[in-house]
Amino acid sequence: MGNIQQVRVIFLTGLFLPFLTMTTAYASGGGGHEGPNWFDFTWRVVNFLILVGVLYWLLAGKIRSFLSARREGIRSALAEAVNARKEAERKFSEYNEKLDKATGEIDQIRQIIQAQGLAEKEKMIEDARNAAKKIKEDTETRMEQEFKKASRELRVEAVRLSTQMAEELLRKNIRENDHEALVKDYIEKVVKKN
DSSP states (O other): OOHHHHHHHHHHHHHHHHHHHHHHHHHTTOOOSSOOOHHHHHHHHHHHHHHHHHHHHHHHHHHHHHHHHHHHHHHHHHHHHHHHHHHHHHHHHHHHHHHHHHHHHHHHHHHHHHHHHHHHHHHHHHHHHHHHHHHHHHHHHHHHHHHHHHHHHHHHHHHHHHHHHHHHHHHHHOOHHHHHHHHHHHHHHHHHHO
16 A cells, blocks of 8 residues: 555544544434434534544644655665675674684694694604613613623632632642742743843
């Protein structure tokens, strides 16, 4: 419906309803001794019509402008709602893309961390193997050194004990004559060398 048609429908409805109400009220007024006073009724209807006409004349432009403004307000509100929906969908799409991108980045970071963790684990295992190898080599070297040291000490001890036993045997078995003969023999050997 057009704007003018709506105003007319409202005006006619506003005109007809009070007329109908007044007619009903007059008819239910009771049975007085006089007949109906048609002049009074007509005068009241004319006054009412004049009042409605003046109100229409005064308010029709305002009602039209109000309805027009209201229609424009609804149109602009609908347009704003459509624009807001489009903007919301755009932002949703943008945030969804950002979320997908962030999820992808998180997956990449997780994979990098896992790879670094595996590399670190392998490095730690290799370091542990190297340390164990070094400890083994150091242990073997120390064992060898300790074995050599023990062998030297055993030799020294064996020489000392042999010397001590030989000395005791010589003391028991060598007499003074043998001692003098040995000293002479030694002196002669020294003299011959020089």
